Amino acid sequence: MKIKEYRAQFIQELLPIYDAGEAESFFYLILEEKRNLKRIDLALNPELTFSNDEIEVWNLILNQLKKEIPIQYLLGKTSFYGLEFEVNPNVLIPRPETEELVEWIIQSQKSKAESQKIKILDIGTGSGCIAISLAKNLPNAQVFAIDVSEKALATAQKNTKINEVNVTFLLKNILETEDLEQQFDIIVSNPPYVRELEKQEIKKNVLDNEPHLALFVDDNDALIFYRKIAELAQKNLSPNGQLFFEINQYLGKEMIDLLEKMGFKNIELRKDIYGNDRMIRGTI
Structure with missing residues (x-):
């Protein structure tokens, strides 16, 4: 069958x-992953075909997409801040908004000399996307990351190898x-x-x-993690140290x-x- x-x-x-645009983007993401072909390749070679075995594989993926399983989980990877990350159902799929948080942190360090060492902690690292992106782009940083899930940390560890960085x-x-x-x-x-009310x-x-x-x-204590992390930051941030959060868009004032x-x-x-309150910074 012609592709x-x-x-x-x-x-x-x-x-x-x-x-239609999203469905088409899925098609080309899978085409590049499975056949190493881009949109331009198909345009230039309209007679390219799929074998019966390939169609079988594609139909399996198609059925999973119909069940609304995220394309990133089906491919087992995604891009974040120009880097590649393994993802699976043990970790959240990194969002574009989080890239903006990473960019903010990187820009906040641009004035510092490369010889000036800094220590960074990422709490709730998941896939490791924040910690690894910071380690990759801030060569003077020693980066640590915490998570409550062993499976998430195993995924994050793999991502350090993929991106050739060191994170503890x-x-x-x-x-x-x-205490940290x-x-x-x-x-x-x-x-x-x-x-829960936003589900x-x-x-x-x-x-x-x-x-x-x-x-x-929980609806009754939506800031539980922020309060706890801010308490730890009071003790464990260096003088003039900075605390960065990604936040619920409805709770900026809070x-x-x-x-x-x-x-x-x-x-x-x-x-x-997207114009939503999404990140906040404070200095100790």
């Missing part, structure tokens, strides 16, 4: 669930941690922040497939109030590419 014919069929079958991983439940036992210049976290806003492919442990918090009450200075709230 271009299968392409039309593939997109058509996904249309009840995804829009620690298995900890941050809510049960009383060393000082850091930067602490960053993208903790669980989606309230209806979450797409089915996320709700049914990504780890709820990394997503949801986050400012929390950090102000805990004595943080120079608090700055930023919006993401």
Whole structure:
């Protein structure tokens, strides 16, 4: 079967669930992964074909996409901040908004000399996307990362090898941690922040497939992780050390109030590419 014919069929079958642009992007992502062919290759060689075995593989993937299993889990990888990361159902799929948080941290360090060593801690690292991106782009940084999930840390460890960086991983439940036992210049976290009341806003492919442990918090204490991490930051940030968070878009004011009450200075709230309050920084 000609690939271009299968392409039309593939997109058509996904249309009840995804829009045409998204379905087409899935097709080309899989084509590059499975056949190392790009869109331009198919345009220049319209007679290229799939074997029956290939069609069988593609149909299996198509059926999983119809069940709204994320394409990143099906391919086993995704891109984040120009790097490649292994992903699986033990870790959240990195979001574009989180890339903005990483960029903010990197830019905040640009004025420092390369000889000036810094220590960074990423709390709730998941796939390791924040910690690894920082280690890759800040050669003067010693990076540590914490997660409560052994399986998440195993994935993050693989990602350090893929991206050729060193990160020290620690298995900890941050809510049960009383002291981080060393000082850091930067602490960053993208903790669980989606309230149960916001579940209806979450797409089915996320709700049914990504780890709820990394997503949801109780409606009655939505800032539980932020409060705990900020308490630890009070003890374990170096003088003028910075605390960065990715936050719930509806709780920007509450986050400012929390950090102000805990004595943080120079608090700055930023919006993401979609215009939502998404990240905050405070200095100790």
